[in-house]
Amino acid sequence: MTLLNPDDISALFNPTVVGREIQVYLETASTNDVAMTLGRAGAPEGVAIFAESQTAGRGRLGRRWQSAPGRGLWVSVLLRPKWSGFSRFSLAAAVAVARGIDPFLPEPAGIKWPNDIYLGGNRKTAGILCESGAGFVVIGVGLNVNHLSDDFDAEIARRATSLALASGRQLNRAEVAASVLAEFDRIYSELPDNFPEVVAECEQRSVLLGKTVRINGISGVVLGLAPDGGLHLRHEKGGETVVTAGEVSVLELVPQ
Ligand code: BTN
Numbered sequence: 001m002t003l004l005n006p007d008d009i010s011a012l013f014n015p016t017v018v019g020r021e022i023q024v025y026l027e028t029a030s031t032n033d034v035a036m037t038l039g040r041a042g043a044p045e046g047v048a049i050f051a052e053s054q055t056a057g058r059g060r061l062g063r064r065w066q067s068a069p070g071r072g073l074w075v076s077v078l079l080r081p082k083w084s085g086f087s088r089f090s091l092a093a094a095v096a097v098a099r100g101i102d103p104f105l106p107e108p109a110g111i112k113w114p115n116d117i118y119l120g121g122n123r124k125t126a127g128i129l130c131e132s133g134a135g136f137v138v139i140g141v142g143l144n145v146n147h148l149s150d151d152f153d154a155e156i157a158r159r160a161t162s163l164a165l166a167s168g169r170q171l172n173r174a175e176v177a178a179s180v181l182a183e184f185d186r187i188y189s190e191l192p193d194n195f196p197e198v199v200a201e202c203e204q205r206s207v208l209l210g211k212t213v214r215i216n217g218i219s220g221v222v223l224g225l226a227p228d229g230g231l232h233l234r235h236e237k238g239g240e241t242v243v244t245a246g247e248v249s250v251l252e253l254v255p256q
Contacts, residue, residue, distance in 0.1 A: 012178035019181035032140040035076035039136035045080040100180030110207040123161035
């Protein structure tokens with residue numbers, strides 16, 4: 001296994017903001033914690049913090065994030081946007097990760113609203129955790145790259161995958177990292193004007209379209225995404241609604 005090296009990643013792309021400084025930790029509790037601390041200390045936007053291993057990687061809703069040493073990309077980016085709208089980041093980050101990993105895959109990556117990345121329709125390969133502080137935002141991405149089936153704990157092995165499992169080959173993580181950061185830099189530099197395109201691409205990559213889902217106690221069929229990035233549902237009992245945040249459950253996404 002080749003360890004991640006900031007120079008190897010930097011040599012592969014030419015960022016305006018996202019990734020213009022890269023730090024790699026061999027081990028840390030959570031790269032989001034490191035980036036939040038930098039945010040509170042006034043660090044400039046764009047720094048990307050990678051770790052080979054996290055001892056307390058966090059997912060959404062307080063879940064634990066498994067960070068197998070050396071297998072994935074565990075990275076957090078500090079941003080200081082001049083405009084507001086937290087949900088824009090999650091969707092933009094999801095599109096950036098999807099675009100960034102597509103060149104390494106046999107078929108385009110899917111997005112499970114708002115910001116999980118799925119391969120083959122029903123297996124998660126990446127998750128995104130956005131957090132904010134006073135005047136800054138941290139986007140944390142956990143991307144399973146070179147995991148083999150045994151690298152996942154039994155309870156998630158059925159629902160998880162990696163770029164290596166999907167493509168049938170081990171990948172150079174610096175190349176994947178640079179590709180994702182480059183896409184994120186491109187998208188971020190055009191936000192918020194390009195938000196309609198971000199929403200359209202999220203919808204086009206959605207693994208939820210036409211599926212019956214449950215979110216915030218509401219059940220319905222997913223019709224698409226609304227212009228504000230919310231999830232557009234048709235209620236089981238008729239009528240339509242747009243949900244702006246929440247955790248989607250889809251029974252059909254879990255292989256039986
Ligand atoms: C999720 O799917 O629930 C989001 C997972 C986000 C995991 C990443 S790994 C890098 C960064 N550091 C963390 O502690 N969490 C995010």
